Structures are given as structure tokens and as C-alpha cells.
Amino acid sequence: MAVYVLCMVLFCVGIYAVVSKRNLIRIIIGIMISENAVNLFFIATAYRIGGRSPIFSPLTDVQNMVDPLPHALVLTAIVIGLATTALMVALAMRLHEKYGTFDIAQIRELRG
Secondary structure (H helix, E strand, O other): OHHHHHHHHHHHHHHHHHHHOOEHHHHHHHHHHHHHHHHHHHHHHHOOOOOEOOOOOOOOOOOOEOOOHHHHHHHHHHHHHHHHHHHHHHHHHHHHHHHOOOEHHHHHHOOO
16 A cells, blocks of 8 residues: 555656746656656556466466556556657757757747
8 A cells, every 4th residue: 555655656746846847857857757656556556465477377376466467558658758758858958959948937938
């Protein structure tokens, strides 16, 4: 139960960084923290104490196996998260080249 609460706290820290910060780099880091919190939550839900890998064999008993679906979803989410992070960093770099700052308030003032 404590693992789920810690995942929620980590997610809230990431959302707080996205909502309260004005620096684009800090916003990107907040989004990355939130993505990792969701991935940790998926992995925590699939974990079983004393669980074994889901390899079927006629010689083994089919009890207490770990669910492989959340692990596959997290691997996909990691790749998608990497692509979105690269896109956000590229956009932040282009905004910095154009406006000379990472501050959102100044970018809104310099719009034109």
C-alpha cells in the first residue's frame, strides 16, 4: 500500500512542477517525473511476492505468476516518453533561439 502512496506523491510532485514553474526546462522535468510515476505504479500493480516469470511448462505449476502485460505496457511507455521528451526539448531549444529565454512569462510578452 505504501508503494502506491509513494507513486501518487511522486506524480503530484511532477504535476506541481508543471503547474507552478515558469521555466520550460523545469516543466519538462516535471512531465518526466509524472511519466515515471505512472510507470512505477504499473510495475507495482503487477508485482507479486514470491511470484515467478510467466513461462508455461508441463512440469511446473501455474500459480503465483507475475502478469506480463503491465511490463510490456511500461516498456512501450518508456519509448513513447523518450520521444515526447526529445520533442519537448527540441521545442524548448527553438523557443530559446527565437526569444533568448526559457521563461514562459517573457515569451508571452515577446510574442510577435
